[in-house]
Amino acid sequence: MSWIEADSGAALTLSVNGMRHDLKLDARVTLLDALREHLQLTGTKKGCDHGQCGACTVLVNGRRINSCLSLAVMHQADEITTIEGLGTAENLHPLQAAFVAKDGFQCGYCTSGQICSAIGMLGEWREGWPSHLGDRADAAPAIDAAEIRERMSGNLCRCAAYPRIVEAIEHYATHEGADA
Amino acid sequence: MTDVSVKMDAPFEQSLLDRSPVPTIGKEIARIDGPRKVSGAARYAAEHFPDGVVHGVLLRAPVGCGRITAVDATAALAMPGVLAVIRDERMIRNAGDFGGDAAPVQGVDEVAYFGQPIGLVVADSLERARAASLCVRVSFESAPGVFDMMAARDSALPPTDDIFGLFLIHTEQGDVERAAGEAKFLVDTIWETPSQNHAAMEPHASVAIWQEGRLTLHGSYQSPVVTRDQLATVMGLPPSQVRVLSPFVGGGFGGKLGVMPEAVAAAIAAQQLGRPVKVVMSRQQVFETTGRRPMTHQRVRLGANRDGRLTLVQHETITDQLEGEVFFEPAGLATHLLYAGENRMVDHKVVRTNKQLAVSMRAPGEAVGLLTLECAMDELAERLGLDPIELRLLNEPETHPEMDVPFSSRALVDCFRQGAARFGWETRNTRPGQMRDGDWLIGQGVAAAARGNLFGPSRVRATIQGDGRVLVETEMTDIGTGTYTILAQIAADLLGMPLEQVEVRLGDTNDPRSAGSGGSWGATTSGSALYAACAELRARLAAAAGVPVEAVTLANGVLTAPGISRPISELVGNGLSVEGATEPGESNQRFNQTSYGAHFCEVRVHAVTGEVRVLRWTSVFAAGRILNLQTAISQAIGGVVFGIGGALTEELVHDPRTGKIVNRDLGEYHVPAHADIPAIDIQFLEERDPVANPLHAKGVGELGVCGAGAAVANAVYNATGVRVRQFPITLDKLLPGLPPVAG
The missing domain is CATH 3.30.365.10 (Aldehyde oxidase/xanthine dehydrogenase, molybdopterin binding domain)
Structure with missing residues (x-):
């Protein structure tokens, strides 16, 4: 039966936040569950397991993805960055610090995903990716609130810290480098 | 035990918060738990890994009303890593709600709503438990249910309970029919509002651990003590043998007030298997098997004179709920008091439907x-x-x-x-x-x-430690509301300590019992209990310094009074600890x-x-x-x-x-x-x-x-x-x- 075949463990190596981890995982384990349950990197959150809420967003080779929609075995050659890889409570990444300063969260459960998503999103912006708002002007110097809202809409926040998340990202994008 | 208590029988005219020399209260203070939340270091319920923990997945009813007649777990039990398929009469059918320590409706055979829990599959990994849960064959007899409230409106009856007198079922004054007939301007309207889901970002999750007959549960709960009491009743244990921990809660909005099915299932499975069990609801299970805001059918009739003064205020609500449950949506709550008008009527009725439990959702x-x-x-x-x-x-x-x-x-x-x-x-x-x-x-x-x-009962313990640091402990939760921070601010202002010197510990039923996060009263009740504790600590510091408390100023870790200035840490010996409490008084009425x-x-x-x-x-x-x-x-x-x-x-x-x-x-x-x-x-x-x-x-x-x-x-x-x-x-x-x- 097919489920027994799928159940046999696969040996794999994941590179997360610059550290290599040798694992033997059920082929059905998602990248999200590998991080949370097997590596106990619980900063990455599970909100829906269906790619609908964005709480599980991590960076894979610098690109943001919903880690719940991807199997761990697909990422042997990749460099994965999670919230723990950006900064620690004692030494925050400037975007993490901006979230604290602007109160860009309440319960904190979507926050890791919002922050990782914002890092990825700003990379897309720098590379000239268009959004639903239309082709960006190539000369656009800095991202504005409307673009941030549009590009961050895959990350839900039921506490609805939205306006303050946008402020935090805008602040970081404007001062990027200066604070870092 | 409680050392000091504040009871609100009369206005509390002089607040010490107005006398703080270096106030943080009222300011824009960044959350003290913020760095842990933005760095992923804050641990939520499912993020605990006790040795030997295994995973449970809820089995649920594939029918909206009826009876489970057989459950064939043969295939599931033959799958690799599957440890048990548990069906236990102690499991809860309905979610819990805020009131009291009674067990929610239990049982795994009678089906009252689609998707209700009817068992738990446990395996050594989430993937194996989930696959096995799909291989359990459930047989059932279906019965006619009531699924359409609007169609069943004629069956509406008055609610059976007024929820501690807080939800007024029916009030009437003057003559509404006469007022309607005489009103120069009349608006008579029918409105419908749908059921809603709280949809907190963190799904309900529990990790249950048994040690020497005692149960510890890491859960996502707004009121850990209510959850503990209900869980203890369900498990047939004295509450003192159950500990619930919820230091971080990924949103609540009313959806995590009472004990939920995953906690009971995890506790039963961990007891049966002799090892820790983690049960995390899928998002679909959160939608189907926790609680919801019920739908409403509302009639609002307003009458006014030519000058715009209301002569009639009438608000009748029909809402829906499971048979036997007492909560109802009190849609007329604000109608009682928002506007003047002499002829008034507010009424609530309930249709009994076969949908998951109706519960409080943000501003019921x-x-x-x-x-x-x-x-x-x-x-x-x-x-x-x-x-x-x-x-x-x-x-x-x-x-x-x-x-x-x-x-x-x-x-x-x-x-x-x-x-x-x-x-x-x-x-x-x-x-x-x-x-x-x-x-x-x-x-x-x-x-x-x-x-x-x-205002309700709540308790908080405040300690000035020998090193001068302040510790605040209460079972109260921070569900995103800011409790950690505002309690630290109150302690800092009243005890004259820098904010960084205050540590706040929340969400542990071993600590003094709070009113919980619900009904917008968490900050005021736990904050007032802390106020009482800090006021008593001020008096003890003054006594230790040999000065009258009225003469004392506390700021920057130093007590000053005419002719005296001493570090607070020198006045507390090995530490001073006071438990403060609140009691509702006549001011509520x-x-x-x-x-x-x-x-x-x-x-x-x-x-x-x-x-x-x-x-x-x-x-x-x-x-x-x-x-x-x-x-x-x-x-x-x-x-x-x-x-x-x-x-x-x-x-x-x-x-x-x-x-x-x-x-x-x-x-x-x-x-x-x-x-x-x-x-x-x-x-x-x-x-x-x-x-x-x-x-x-x-x-x-x-x-x-x-x-x-x-x-x-x-x-x-x-x-x-x-x-x-x-x-x-x-x-x-x-x-x-x-x-x-x-x-």
Whole structure:
């Protein structure tokens, strides 16, 4: 039966936040569950397991993805960055610090995903990716609130810290480098 | 045990918070738990890994009403890693709610709603448990159920319980029929609001651990002690043998008040298997097997004289709930007190349906009741030819219109006036459907906010340690509300300590029992208990220094009084610890205590597609002293956005044939997203309420949602001239009334 075949463990190596981890995982384990349950990197959150809420967003080779929609075995050659890889409570990444300063969260459960998503999103912006708002002007110097809202809409926040998340990202994008 | 207690029988005139030399209260203070949350270091319920932990997945009923006749687990048990398929009569059928230590309805055979828990599959990995759960064969007999409340409205009966006297089932004064006949202007309207899901971002999760007959549960709960008490009853244990830990909770909104099915299942499985068990609900299970805000059918009838004074205020609500459950949606709560008018009637009835438990969801009552009342007021204002704000100001009551009690504080009029100025209400569109920007119709709307404030029992322990650091401990939770921070601020201000010297520990039932996070009373009750503890600590410090407490100033870790200046750490020996408590007193009855506000919304509605976008928002609130302006504004924004979602997108759809929820995930149940929400302008008025508590503060957490949806609906009407009375206002309901598309 097919489920027994799928159940046999696969040996794999994941590179997360610059550290290599040798694992033997059920082929059905998602990248999200590998991080949370097997590596106990619980900063990455599970909100829906269906790619609908964005709480599980991590960076894979610098690109943001919903880690719940991807199997761990697909990422042997990749460099994965999670919230723990950006900064620690004692030494925050400037975007993490901006979230604290602007109160860009309440319960904190979507926050890791919002922050990782914002890092990825700003990379897309720098590379000239268009959004639903239309082709960006190539000369656009800095991202504005409307673009941030549009590009961050895959990350839900039921506490609805939205306006303050946008402020935090805008602040970081404007001062990027200066604070870092 | 409790050392000192504050009981609110009379106003508490002098608050020590006004005498702090270096105040943090009232300021914008960043959350002290913030660095842990933004770095992923804060551990939520499912993020515990006791040795040998295994995974459980709930089995659920594939029928909306009937009986499970057989469960064949043969195939599942033969799968690798599967440890057990557990069906235990102690498992709970219905979710728990806020009140008391009674067990929720238990059992795994009788089916009352689609998707109810009927067992648990346990395996050594999540993947194996999930696969096995799909291989369990469930046989059932179905019975005719009631799945369509609107169709069953004739069966509605009065609720069986008034929830500690807080939910008034039926009130009446004057002669409403006569008033309706005599009113020069009458608005008689029927409204429908749908069921909603709390949809906290963190799904319900529990990790159960047994050690020597004692149960420890890491769970996501707003009130760990209520959860513990209910869990203890279910498991047949004294509460002292159960410990529930919820130091971080990924949102609640009323959906995590009582014990939930996953906690009971995890506890039973861990007991049976002799090893820790983790049960995390899938998002679909959260939608189907926890709780919901029930749907309502509301009639609002308002009568007025030519001068705009209300002669009739009538609000009748029909809502739905499972058979035998006492909670009902008290949609008329704010109607009792918002406006004057001598002839009044507020009534609630319940239809018994086969849908999952109806529970409190952010501002039970006001959230859906003000939605309709404030829209009906808008309709009345238009009939009268009055500005909607003018109509409300004309009907401002001096005292509670139904009870012979004063308001402890009430700044609704100021909220309207200041909000109108901030928003630019003067320049609004005054003729529905007449303001246009290309293909977009523009409109503005206004509505009042009101949410009751109560005082209840809570306990907090405050300790000044030998090294001068302060420790605050209580079972109270921070579900995103800011509890960690505001308790630290209160302790810092009252004990004269820098904020960094204060540590706050929350969410552990081994610590003093709190009122929990619910009903907007967490900050005021736990904050007042802490106030009492700190006031006693001040007296003990003064005694240790040999000076009268009135002469003492505490600041920057130093006690000063005429002729004396000593570090506080030198006065506490090995440490001073005091437990403070609150007790509700006569002030709850002698005064009506309510927080108020006014919402102003601008929308645009696409003239061709009917798409609604919220463009601009201002809310002005008065809720007593604001303890932390930063976290209070965040809560207010959150409430407003909850209201926007309720007005425009949120609707839990039950299949009327089976009771199954059609849109049981975040892809189909639409909570607002980033792109839906503009900048939200929030202002809190300066206010103090000495009747409420020693902090002079009132509740904030639910106020924002109250009336917010009505401001949206009134703006949509103003933009289009189309009044939608079935929420949410989706474009299909607007399209028939939109102007013809120009050729």
